[in-house]
Amino acid sequence: MSTHRYALRVACPSIRGVTAAIANYLSTNGCNISDSAQFDDKSTGRYFMRVSFHSEEGRTLSQLREGFAEIVERYAADAEFFDETAKRKVVLMVSRFGHCLNDLLYRWRIGALPIDIVGVISNHTDYQKLVVNHDIPFHCIKVTKENKPAAEAEQMRIVEESGAELIVLARYMQVLSDEMCRRMSGRIINIHHSFLPSFKGANPYKQAFERGVKLIGATSHYVTADLDEGPIIEQDTVRVTHAQSADDYVSLGRDVESQVLARAIHAHIHGRVFVNGNKTIVFPPSPGSYVSERMG
Template sequence: MTTDILTVSCPSKRGIVATISSYLASQGCSISDSSQFDDVETGTFFMRVSFISEEGKPLSEIAEGFTRIGAEWNMNFEFHDSTTRMKVILMVSRFGHCLNDILYRWKIGMLPIDIVGVVSNHFNYQHLVLSHNLPFHHIKVTKDNKAEAEAELMAIIERTQAELIVLARYMQVLSDELCRRMPGRVINIHHSFLPGFKGAKPYHQAHKRGVKLIGATAHYVTAELDEGPIIDQETIAVTHAQSADDYVSIGRDVESRTLARAIHAHIHHRVFVNGDRTIVFPASPDSYAADRVG
């Protein structure tokens, strides 16, 4: 028996949890994990339910029967087969720490995704990608060919049917049009926790200002640069005794961990976009089981 997932967002009303649990029980399903949140500010209810069909009823049949309930409660809902891996494209420029970390986690099963390609505007990591038997796509980007480069990228996305794009330190700005076409489907790692240190060499800027905390922010990409809904963040303490290069080294580790957690949350359907914010439910037992190796 496999664990499947139901995600729901809808206007907040009394009885939603009871309705969902009663329906699943009527379909011969047992709930293995459930998380919910009622946002009183927006009047929106969010829920993620992991369940097992003990009678072996097909997920498509369970989902079809839920349609009436979804319409009655004005729900946005999706059923997810936990055995189906999400198709992901990774994008990278000259800094490869996040790419290496993702490939390692993917290889040992900690990130159960289907990597359908790696795109870069440089050739630095072509050999690394090919050594993992993954497609490598070089798309040169200049100030004069941005439209053509992005059209090539969109062709790859459409051809591979990629469901998620991960900017693993990809240092080119995506167009507003692409961001609008893929809302909630592009994750970026921002190499700074403090907004005051945007742009080039943020860790050197932080070192110059004598900060005591550095960190990273993983967020969905929107048309507003580095302003998309935040999925995950991490900070780490630094001291006056450490150099700017130390900050960079420490920061790279933080970036890799933060991005990996954000990807893990997204592929297990634990993230709900709530306006400019996100609701991120904790990892459930089913997601850990799916990632177990050996």
């Protein structure tokens, strides 16, 4: 097919007619909507919409953006047009637990997530060989109390030079500075190995074991200056019994962490997530968005 598959994200104050205005615009510009979702938040008066469409008459993204400026202004909207099939550049950060890294490298290799991993940053060297063998630049940046500002400057330099629009903390165990959190607001996704808000901070599996919960979980969220308090994108849980130790939890948690993080990235990368105060809106996946490019 010669058509392009694009998507549009809009967030604006809830005003009657906005859906019609957007639908008209797309129709008038030769775009055929394939699926869409909307949410009108009564408590905040904000309206959110995501539309997938085919540009059947050849309009390019820049043409679509240009023509849409009038609607953006009329509705005081935040709007973003993007190509659903274009790969987004991502930098991964990891410390010593490698399961999320391994999982994301695999999904990237088979094209199950439309991302380009343009770099991996670690405060350890454990995964240097693994990453390099994937032909991905590996950056070891040790972080200490003393060098933290310099280390973060170096991290940010790598992110910016690589053109990455998203940082994924794939079990990166250093707390980022408030400044870095603010600067990359809505662009850093973390996986925390508990069902937040339970068991924030260090050693959540040990905390969970000591409390005697019957399910452990994982939470993927945008990183903010408040540790483990950012907007939650995805969570899931797995059953444990009295017969499992905190060390068992670490292993059982690997699978749920890897999957929760991958799902959160899938949602973010496909433009399905909107930050709404300290919460998120996560729209359902578009048809075909899970299809991977390769068998394995």
